[in-house]
Amino acid sequence: MIKAKPKPLDEILSYIGPYEDILIAGCGGCVSVCLAGGQKEVNILKSELDFALRDARETKQISGYTVERQCNAAYLGEIDAYAEKADCMLSMACGAGAQLLAERYPQTPVFPAVNTIAIGVDRDIGLYEERCRACGECVLAYTAGICPVTRCAKGLFNGPCGGTQGDRCEISPEVPCAWHEIFERLKAQNRLEDILRIHKPMEWRNQIQRKFVQKGYENRYLQED
């Protein structure tokens, strides 16, 4: 799931400076699971802002509302009545949710209240690790389920660089070499031939905004020329 972290309070305060009526929009999806932007975090942010504003002898009207998923327009209708009254909104969803919110209410400034960090896994409560950067060309089939984009410091697709120190990455003795792990796991699975496959380097600079239609919905969205 997508992982996010709350932004520092001072940064959020700097966004809302000129506005009086502020709506905090939470998301009940990924960001609530990683304890960054669900209903509970909306309430906490509202209290923190109320306290900070009181200390600064400022008065603002702050309210909060959490939708099921901010990245789906079907849920945003619930906010319409609150959004109408707001001078600005603080989105506690990931960058995608915040953008959909901003698209729906183009007259109202929408500010992010969290930093979207990663697509990752839950290691423990409040402990997450990045596992995917949505590169669009998944190679996990050949890398024993270990992502070379996120786990290799250089994002290499075709084996380790020359700097590997045993099973460690050259950037730090604390960091395991992803390609060493890929080798060991492929070996354990008797699939070492997969490491010899050559993959074209990823053309990151050519990446454009991706849009896709799931198979099964092609008739609905794709027009034939």
Ligand code: SF4
């Ligand atoms: S808006 Fe972002 S955080 Fe919320 S459900 Fe959608 S993808 Fe997950």
Ligand code: SF4
């Ligand atoms: S290769 Fe890595 S970054 Fe790319 S889609 Fe697969 S897991 Fe995600």
